[in-house]
Amino acid sequence: MxxxxxxxxxxxxxxxxxxxxxxxxxxxxxxxxxxxxxxxxxxxxxxxxxxxxxxxxxxxxxxxxxxxxxxxxxxxxxxxxxxxxxxxxxxxxxxxxxxxxxxxxxxxxxxxxxxxxxxxxxxxxxxxxxxxxxxxxxxxxxxxxxxxxxxxxxxxxxxxxxxxxxxxxxxxxxxxxxxxxxxxxxxxxxxxxxxxxxxxxxxxxxGKLVLQEEADKLRSRGSAIIGPADAVDQFAEGLTILSEQKLGGTKSITVFGELGAEREKRATADGLTIGPVSLQDLFVHLTRKGIGSDERKHG
Amino acid sequence: MSANMAKGKRSPVMKVAFHLWSAYRHVLVWFWVIFTVIYFGINEMIMRGIIPDESIRNSGREWDGATISPRIFLLVLGILLTIGSFNSFVSNGITRRSFGRGGLLFAGLLSISCTVLHLLGYPIEMLIIEISGAERSMQYPNLAIVAITNLLMYFGYFCGGWLIGTGFYRFHWFKGLLVCLLAVAFLIGMETMTATELTGSTAADQGIILFVLALASFLIVWINDGFLRKIAVKRKITL
Amino acid sequence: MFDDRSPIYQQIADGIKNDIVSGVLGEEEQVMSTNQYAAFYRINPATAAKGFQLLTDEGILYKKRGIGMFVSPQAKGMLLEQRRARFFEEVVDKMAAEAKVIGIPVMDIVKRLEQLNGGEEQ
Known part of the structure; x- marks a missing residue:
C-alpha cells in the first residue's frame, strides 16, 4: 500500500x-x-x-x-x-x-x-x-x-x-x-x-526545482576531468561545465551530462583522467550562483 | 492488528479531548482543592473577626460569588490551549477541525467539572456554618440557575482565553492584541449580563440572560474556529 | 564505501563477479538477497537490485522463484573467458605503454615475468 x-x-x-x-x-x-x-x-x-x-x-x-x-x-x-x-x-x-x-x-x-x-x-x-x-x-x-x-x-x-x-x-x-x-x-x-x-x-x-532524477543516473552524469589545459578544453566542447580550476598547464573541470563510450576512449588517448563526482559535489556545483538555472531542463 | 483496531475506534476529536483532559485534569483538581481550602479559610477568619471586613461579614453567604478565581483559571488554561497544544496535535496528523472540536469538548468537560466542583462547595459551606453556630443564613440558592449560569460563564471564559491564544499564535502582536480586545469585550459583556441577574429578575429575564450568554459563547467559539482553520504550524510565536 | 566512478550497482555486480571467479561463491550457490545486500552496504535496495539485474541479464545469476538468486552453472566459465579476452587489452597493453614512456625494454619485462613464474613454481 x-x-x-x-x-x-x-x-x-x-x-x-x-x-x-x-x-x-x-x-x-x-x-x-x-x-x-x-x-x-x-x-x-x-x-x-x-x-x-x-x-x-x-x-x-x-x-x-x-x-x-x-x-x-x-x-x-x-x-x-x-x-x-x-x-x-x-x-x-x-x-x-x-x-x-x-x-x-x-x-x-x-x-x-x-x-x-x-x-x-x-x-x-x-x-x-x-x-x-x-x-x-x-x-x-x-x-x-x-x-x-x-x-x-x-x-x-x-x-x-x-x-x-x-x-x-x-x-x-x-x-x-x-x-x-x-x-x-x-x-x-x-x-x-x-x-x-x-x-x-x-x-x-x-524556490525552484532544479532537477529530479534517479540517484544512480545523477551520479553517473557527473564527471571530473583532469589533464593538460588544451586537451581538457577540447574534450569539454558541448558539455555543461559546472566548475573549472587551473593549476599551471593542468586544468580540472567538472562536467554534467552523459560522456558516452566514444568520448571516454578519446579521453584516455588524450592523456586525460576521468574521475567520479560525488552527489555532494554535484549538488554544490548545481546550486552555485547562476549555474542552476541552466540545468533546469534536465530530469 | 487488534491494537490498531482499538486505536481506530476513537475518533480524532475524541483523541484530542482525551489527551487534553488527561494532561490537565490533575491541574484542575489541585486548583479546586487549594482554592476551596484558601477560600473557606479566609472566609472563616473574616467571620471570626481575625481579618476585619464588615461588609463581607454582614452579607453572610459568600460561596455564590466564589467563581471569579475559577473563571480566571479557565481563562488562563484557554489561552494556553492553542499556544501549547496546536503544534503537537497537528504535527501528529490531526486536522485543525478535529483540534477545534476536541478543544470544544475539552472546554465542555472543564466547564461541567468546575460547575460540579463549585456546587460541592455549598454543602461544605453549610457544614462550616453549622459548626461555627447558626447566626448566618443557611438556605441554598436556586442551584439549577447557579449551575447553568456558571457553566456558561466557565465555558465563555475558557473559550475567550482560547481565542486570545489563537489570536496571538496566528497573528503578529498588533492583530493579536485586537483579537484579545474582542475576546475581552465579549467577556465583559457576559459579566454585565450576570450582574443584572444578581439584582433579581423574573424567570423570563433569566432565560434571556442565559440565552445571551450562550450566544456570546457561541460567537467566541465560531470566531476562534474560523481563525484555527487557516493557521500554519509555527515553531515559535512571534509576539 | 563506494567512491569509484562506476555506479554503485555496477560495483556490486563486479564484486559478485569477483567472488565467483575467485571461488568464494560456488556454482548453484545462493547469493545474498538484494535486501541483505542493501542492509550490508547501507544502500538503497533498488540500487542493489539493479546490480542483480545486470548479472541476470548477463546470465551469471538466475532466479528461482520464491527462493532467491543463484549462481548459474556456467557463470565461472563465462567470467574467466571474458577476463582472459580482456587481459591483453586491459593489462598487458597498458603495461607495455607505460614501459615505453618510462623507457623499460621489453626484454626486462619478460625477464621479470619469468622470474615471477619461476618463484611460484618453487
Missing part, C-alpha cells in the same frame, strides 16, 4: 512578495526513498510543510493519493513530518509525547518505538525541555520511524544527533523501509552520509 504525491505549479509567497516556492512541479511514486536537497533557504522546509499540511500554498496544487491534503482527515494521518527539534511540547514528558503519537498514527508500532527509545537511551520520565538537542532529534526520529506512516518525511531531523546515533538511524531507516515499504523523504545538506540511501533525488534552489 503506497501513496503517490503529485505537486503541480506549486507556489508559496511569504511577506506578500518574496517567493519561498516558485512554480514547482513533480511527481513522487510511492514506496521509494527520496532525497530532497537544497541550500539553506532554498524552500525545502516550505515544500515539505505544505505536503504535511502544516501550511497552505499560495498557488498550485498538491495531490496525495489523488486528494488535496490540507484539512483532509484521510490524508493527514498518513503523512508524518519530522523536523529537527520539531514540534514537541516542552512541558511534556517523553512518554507523554510517545503516548500521543501512538494514539494518533494508525500504523504505530509500540514495540519498535520502545526498542528505538532504548537504543537512543531516551528516559521516558524526562521532560522535553530537559533533553539535549541530540536527544530531541532522537525522539523525533523515533516517532517518525515508529509511525510507519505511508509518507514519512525527515527534514534535517537527525542533524543534532552524534555520528553513531545518526548511523544507527540510517541503518534502522533502511531496515524498516525494506520490511515495511513506504515513501520516505529525507531532506538534508549532509548529503555524503545519506546519498547511498536515495533512490531518487530532487534538488531545489531558490
Amino acid at each position: 503506497t501513496i503517490t504525491i503529485e505537486v503541480s505549479r506549486l507556489g508559496l509567497l511569504y511577506d506578500k512578495s518574496a517567493k519561498a516556492l516558485d512554480d514547482v512541479t513533480f511527481r513522487l511514486e510511492g514506496g521509494k526513498i527520496y532525497g530532497l536537497l537544497g541550500r539553506n533557504g532554498s524552500g525545502k522546509t516550505s515544500l515539505l510543510s505544505i505536503l504535511a499540511s502544516f501550511q497552505q500554498q499560495t498557488s498550485g496544487e498538491v495531490r496525495i493519493d489523488g486528494e488535496a491534503p490540507y484539512e483532509n482527515e484521510r490524508i493527514v494521518n498518513q503523512v508524518c513530518f519530522i523536523q529537527e527539534n520539531g514540534y514537541l511540547s516542552e512541558s511534556f514528558k517523553v512518554r507523554d509525547v510517545i503516548k500521543l503519537a501512538s494514539d494518533c498514527w494508525p500504523n504505530w508500532d509500540a514495540d519498535y518505538a520502545d526498542r528505538l527509545l532504548n537504543q537512543f537511551e531516551l528516559p521516558a520520565k524526562k521532560q522535553i525541555m530537559a533533553l539535549s538537542r541530540g536527544m530531541k532529534s532522537a525522539l523525533g526520529v523515533t516517532i517518525g520511524l515508529a509511525s510507519r506512516a505511508p509518507i514519512t518525511i525527515f527534514d534535517e531531523a537527525y542533524l543534532g544527533m552524534d555520528a553513531p546515533s545518526r548511523y544507527y538511524f540510517y541503518e534502522e531507516l533502511l531496515k524498516d523501509y525494506m520490511e515495511h515499504p513506504r515513501t520516505i523523504i529525507l531532506s538534508t545538506h549532509l548529503i555524503e552520509e545519506v546519498s547511498d540511501l536515495f533512490e531518487e533525488v530532487l534538488i531545489l534552489d531558490k
